[in-house]
Structure formats: C-alpha cells, structure tokens
Amino acid sequence: MTQGPTSLLPVWARTTARRPSSRRQSLHATTAEAMDGEDAHHRPSSSSSSGGPFLSGLCAAALRRKPISARASAAASGEGLVRQLGVLELVLLGIGASIGAGIFVITGTVARDAGPGVTISFALAGAACVLNALCYAELASRFPAVVGGAYLYTYAAFNELTAFLVFTQLMLDYHIGAASIARSLASYFIQFLELIPSVKGNVPSWIGHGEEFFGGVVSVNILAPILLVILTVILCRGVKESSAVNTFMTTLKIIIVIVVVFAGVFEVDVSNWSPFMPNGFKAVVTGSTVVFFAYVGFDAVANSAEEAKNPQRDLPIGILGSLLACVILYVAVCLVITGMLPYTLLGEDAPLAEAFSAKGLKFVTVLISIGAVAGLTTTLLVGLYVQSRLYLGLGRDGLLPSIFSKVHPTLHTPLHSQIWVGCVAAVLAGLFNVHALSHILSVGTLVLKLQNTICNCNTRFGCS
Numbered sequence: 435m436t437q438g439p440t441s442l443l444p445v446w447a448r449t450t451a452r453r454p455s456s457r458r459q460s461l462h463a464t465t466a467e468a469m470d471g472e473d474a475h476h477r478p479s480s481s482s483s484s485g486g487p488f489l490s491g492l493c494a495a496a497l498r499r500k501p502i503s504a505r506a507s508a509a510a511s512g513e514g515l516v517r518q519l520g521v522l523e524l525v526l527l528g529i530g531a532s533i534g535a536g537i538f539v540i541t542g543t544v545a546r547d548a549g550p551g552v553t554i555s556f557a558l559a560g561a562a563c564v565l566n567a568l569c570y571a572e573l574a575s576r577f578p579a580v581v582g583g584a585y586l587y588t589y590a591a592f593n594e595l596t597a598f599l600v601f602t603q604l605m606l607d608y609h610i611g612a613a614s615i616a617r618s619l620a621s622y623f624i625q626f627l628e629l630i631p632s633v634k635g636n637v638p639s640w641i642g643h644g645e646e647f648f649g650g651v652v653s654v655n656i657l658a659p660i661l662l663v664i665l666t667v668i669l670c671r672g673v674k675e676s677s678a679v680n681t682f683m684t685t686l687k688i689i690i691v692i693v694v695v696f697a698g699v700f701e702v703d704v705s706n707w708s709p710f711m712p713n714g715f716k717a718v719v720t721g722s723t724v725v726f727f728a729y730v731g732f733d734a735v736a737n738s739a740e741e742a743k744n745p746q747r748d749l750p751i752g753i754l755g756s757l758l759a760c761v762i763l764y765v766a767v768c769l770v771i772t773g774m775l776p777y778t779l780l781g782e783d784a785p786l787a788e789a790f791s792a793k794g795l796k797f798v799t800v801l802i803s804i805g806a807v808a809g810l811t812t813t814l815l816v817g818l819y820v821q822s823r824l825y826l827g828l829g830r831d832g833l834l835p836s837i838f839s840k841v842h843p844t845l846h847t848p849l850h851s852q853i854w855v856g857c858v859a860a861v862l863a864g865l866f867n868v869h870a871l872s873h874i875l876s877v878g879t880l881v882l883k884l885q886n887t888i889c890n891c892n893t894r895f896g897c898s
C-alpha cells in the first residue's frame with residue numbers, strides 16, 4: 435500500500451488518517467488506502483517535489499482523490515445507518531428543506547421591482563435549479579449510496595482539498611442558516627403567544643425576540659436554543675421518527691400553500707397583471723438571483739443516500755420531484771399574489787399575509803403564519819439532519835475527529851455529530867443575531883451549485 439502523506443492535516447486528523455478506526459476501514463477505503471487504485475496518478479510523487487517534505491505533503495494531501503469504486507463496498511456493507519426512506523419521504527424531505535420563509539417573504543421584495551414579472555423570476559430561477567438538480571440527480575445515481583452529497587462528489591471528481599472547502603462552505607451555510615431560522619421561528623412563536631391579550635407586550639425580549647447587549651453585538655434569546663434542542667432530540671431518536679415529523683409538517687405546509695392559492699384565485703383582478711414587467715426584463719432577471727434562495731434545499735435529498743431504501747432510483751426522483759413541486763407552487767403563489775393587488779401595494783416583509791388581510795381574508799392570514807412556522811421548522815429539521823450526515827462522512831474519512839464517525843448501534847443515527855451540530859446552532863442562535871449574515875450565504879450556495887455542476891461534467895466526461 436502506498437503511504438499517503440498526511441502532514442497537511444492537523445494532528446488529530448493525521449492520527450485518524452493513519453490509524454483508521456475499524457468501522458472506517460470497513461466502510462470506507464479512503465485516504466492513503468483509497469489512493470492505491472484509480473487515482474494514484476493524481477498524486478505528485480514526493481521525490482519529484484523540490485519544495486521539501488512539507489510542500490510535497492501539502493500538494494499530495496490537497497490532490498488526493500477518492501475513487502468512486504472505493505465507496506461501493508461501503509454501500510454494500512449496510513453497516514451504521516439504516517435504509518428506511520422511501521421515494522415519498524425523499525420528495526417530502528426535499529420540499530421540507532426548500533419551502534421555508536422564502537416564498538412568504540421574498541415574493542414581495544422582488545415584486546416591488548419586477549412587478550408581476552416576479553413570476554418569471556421564479557420560473558427562471560427554477561429552470562436554472564432544475565438544470566443543477568439534473569446534475570445532482572445524475573451524481574446521486576452514479577455514486578455508491580453513502581453519506582456526503584456535494585462533499586463526496588467533489589472528493590471523487592477533484593481532490594480532498596476542494597472537497598474540504600466544499601464542506602466548510604456547507605457548514606458555514608448550515609450552521610448560520612440553522613441559527614438564523616431558529617431565531618425567526620422563536621419570533622414567530624412569540625408573535626403567536628402575543629395574540630393572547632394578557633400576554634401581549636409582557637414577554638421579555640430575551641425569551642424570543644432577543645435582548646441586545648454590547649451595542650447589539652450579543653443578542654440573547656433562549657427560545658431559539660430550546661427549539662433547536664427539541665429538534666435535535668427528534669433527529670437523534672431515529673431517521674424514521676424525524677422523517678415522520680418532516681412528512682407531517684411538509685404536508686401541512688403544502689396544503690396551506692394550495693389553500694392560499696385557491697383562496698387567492700377568486701380575488702385576482704387580471705388588470706393587475708399589466709404591465710407584466712413594468713421595469714423591463716432586467717428587473718426580472720435581477721429578481722431571479724434573489725428568489726434563488728427560495729429553491730435552496732433540494733440538494734438535501736442527496737445527503738440521505740445512505741438511508742434511502744432504493745437510492746439509485748429514488749434519489750433522482752426525490753431531488754427532481756421536490757424541486758418541480760416547489761417550482762409549481764412558487765409560480766402559482768406569485769401569479770395569485772400579483773393578481774390580487776397592484777404590485778406597488780405589496781408589502782415587503784409579509785406580502786402574502788398583507789395581501790389577504792387587505793382583501794379581508796383574515797383566516798388565510800392565520801393559515802399563512804402557520805404555514806411559515808411549519809416551513810421554518812422543516813427547513814431547520816432537514817438542515818440539522820444534513821449537517822450531521824456530512825460530519826459523519828468527514829469523520830469516517832479521517833478529516834474530522836473519529837468521534838464524528840460513530841453511529842449509535844440501536845438508534846442508527848450519528849448521535850455525536852447530531853448533538854454537535856445542535857449545540858453549535860444553539861450557541862449561535864442563543865447569543866447572536868445572525869440574520870444579516872445568513873443572506874450573504876446565498877452567494878456561497880450559488881458557487882456550490884456551480885461547483886457541483888462542474889463535478890458532474892468532470893465525472894461524466896473524465897476531464898481530469
């Protein structure tokens with residue numbers, strides 16, 4: 435066996451990479467061992483390096499690649515996670531991750547510029563995402579069904595360094611995203627509570643909305659961490675349990691969106707649709723880059739590869755099915771909302787709810803709030819789920835401490851990884867208002883989608 439240089443890795447990673455745990459050894463023939471095969475030519479020989487052992491180690495570690503075949507045995511062994519998710523659960527997982535607060539908020543922001551053309555913005559962003567989803571679907575069906583998603587594909591298509599960068603981007607997105615969503619959820623709960631007259635105005639801000647200290651640098655909130663703990667407990671209990679919660683909540687929000695569309699159809703005045711693009715096509719295209727956020731999430735399905743009953747068939751269906759369902763629902767909501775009111779009157783923060791209150795349909799407004807809560811809950815739940823599976827993948831590969839590679843023998847969940855991601859999100863959500871930061875992350879997500887498309891080209895056409 436060729437010895438792979440590990441000097442690039444931190445001490446703990448070096449240790450785990452050299453002396454892999456027995457599970458890792460059996461599940462994933464990775465790192466040095468994995469390089470024996472098809473990717474040996476990707477490693478620069480250390481003797482040819484003129485920059486000394488450190489530089490050659492650095493290059494070798496950065497350039498080593500995980501061969502696709504090395505994962506096959508992992509998928510076959512079936513050890514660790516259990517295959518419990520059917521095609522419906524996978525589609526609902528994708529929808530659960532995608533339909534969050536985006537549709538309830540972004541529509542108004544973009545419609546103020548793009549007018550009714552926001553519908554085209556959603557269709558354009560949806561079309562771009564469908565192309566990307568096709569890449570994900572192909573990668574998901576081509577690869578052995580193990581955890582890792584985008585990280586795994588990058589490891590096989592490029593190298594370890596790129597894969598690790600993908601992981602860091604994903605983690606930044608998911609950790610901050612989870613904290614931000616948990617805070618929004620906490621605020622929603624307080625708003626619900628404040629519907630009770632005796633409670634209104636009496637809830638201290640440190641419970642839900644956040645009490646600011648040090649000039650706003652720290653914003654203390656206890657409800658968000660509590661919600662994160664509850665979801666983490668559900669996720670730790672088993673994939674069947676968390677999938678059941680996701681299925682229930684996602685079905686609820688789909689029904690609510692459909693009811694909203696049908697209730698709104700009768701209020702549509704077609705004259706509100708002309709002009710359809712008051713500020714031209716440019717505003718519509720600009721809008722599509724913003725509404726892209728609403729589609730983020732379908733890729734979550736790829737991360738459940740190791741828990742899908744029939745991954746090669748069901749993952750592509752789950753990825754594409756959930757995205758297409760979102761495109762249809764989003765376009766329908768946009769058409770209805772821009773038909774109900776002149777676009778100039780649409781609110782920026784809660785356009786859907788405001789449009790229905792303006793028409794005197796208060797019950798729909800309440801439904802929308804319930805839909806938003808269900809939406810936030812499922813995006814949070816699935817986000818935490820995906821994170822833990824990514825940590826599990828990196829733990830197995832020796833890129834993170836081996837504690838992350840452990841799967842509970844009876845619950846069949848990566849307990850340590852799950853608790854870790856819950857704790858990180860809880861600390862962030864409990865102490866900081868990360869909302870502003872979460873918006874910037876869409877750019878990173880966009881780059882990640884591009885990266886995945888390149889991965890697909892790379893593995894399909896063998897460019898490297």
Ligand SMILES: NC(=[NH2+])NCCC[C@H](N)C(=O)O
Pocket residue numbers: 531532533534535536537607608611727728729730731813817879
């Ligand atoms: N990984 C993420 N950044 N997930 C956030 C998903 C946001 C979701 N699409 C929404 O409209 O609310």
